[in-house]
Amino acid sequence: MDVKEAIVTRRSIRKFKETPIDKLILQELLEAARLAPSGTNIQPWRFIAVTSLEMKAKLKECTIGMKFIEQAPLIMVCCADLTAVDKRSERISELVESGAFAGTGIDTILTDSQNKPQRDGAAQLAYVNLNVAIAIEHMILRGVELGLGSCWLMLFRQSKVKELFKLPDTMYVTALVPFGYPDQEPEARPRLPLENIYLGEV
Numbered sequence: 001m002d003v004k005e006a007i008v009t010r011r012s013i014r015k016f017k018e019t020p021i022d023k024l025i026l027q028e029l030l031e032a033a034r035l036a037p038s039g040t041n042i043q044p045w046r047f048i049a050v051t052s053l054e055m056k057a058k059l060k061e062c063t064i065g066m067k068f069i070e071q072a073p074l075i076m077v078c079c080a081d082l083t084a085v086d087k088r089s090e091r092i093s094e095l096v097e098s099g100a101f102a103g104t105g106i107d108t109i110l111t112d113s114q115n116k117p118q119r120d121g122a123a124q125l126a127y128v129n130l131n132v133a134i135a136i137e138h139m140i141l142r143g144v145e146l147g148l149g150s151c152w153l154m155l156f157r158q159s160k161v162k163e164l165f166k167l168p169d170t171m172y173v174t175a176l177v178p179f180g181y182p183d184q185e186p187e188a189r190p191r192l193p194l195e196n197i198y199l200g201e202v
């Protein structure tokens with residue numbers, strides 16, 4: 001399967017077979033997330049794989065009516081580690097050393113403390129979540145290639161999920177994503193036509 005086919009055939013799956021997900025497949029999903037790009041390479045994504053019946057039942061209770069997640073063999077709790085931003089300088093040094101910016105002049109811009117982005121709490125959270133979302137979609141598309149269905153889920157109570165997993169204040173739950181072998185073949189869902197989203201070429 002090529003990337004285009006994964007993009008075209010992916011659906012939000014809300015009905016799963018009981019077939020468990022092999023540990024090696026879980027590793028493949030995590031590896032797809034690990035390789036995602038992120039701003040100055042901060043890599044703020046953190047994941048908890050929930051497979052036990054007990055924890056899946058508890059996690060279901062943290063959602064707003066998303067009962068279907070309980071029958072997924074795996075629910076990935078996808079988190080943003082807000083402290084990842086504090087290691088920005090380290091990550092930039094690694095990038096500079098790896099030659100990522102060679103000949104571009106970007107290294108001098110990034111290492112100048114005057115150019116450090118000034119983001120308030122909300123903007124910082126949005127930024128970190130944006131990076132985690134990219135990793136999640138990597139994982140979802142790799143899942144499609146491996147025959148797995150999944151569904152983004154944001155209808156849950158943040159505080160309840162954090163309490164369940166005893167997550168510190170520096171961690172934010174970006175999304176829950178159930179994964180499993182699809183037990184349904186949904187039609188493609190509606191999309192806006194191209195003319196609504198493409199504002200043109202200049």
Ligand SMILES: Cc1cc2nc3c(=O)[nH]c(=O)nc-3n(C[C@H](O)[C@H](O)[C@H](O)COP(=O)(O)O)c2cc1C
Pocket residue numbers: 010011012013014066151152153154155156186188189
């Ligand atoms: C950020 C995000 C949050 C979502 N939250 C939920 C959710 O809480 N529950 C749910 O059933 N589907 C959720 N979805 C799935 C969307 O409903 C779905 O992607 C959309 O209807 C298009 O259908 P498709 O994914 O099958 O193409 C979410 C999708 C995204 C990208």
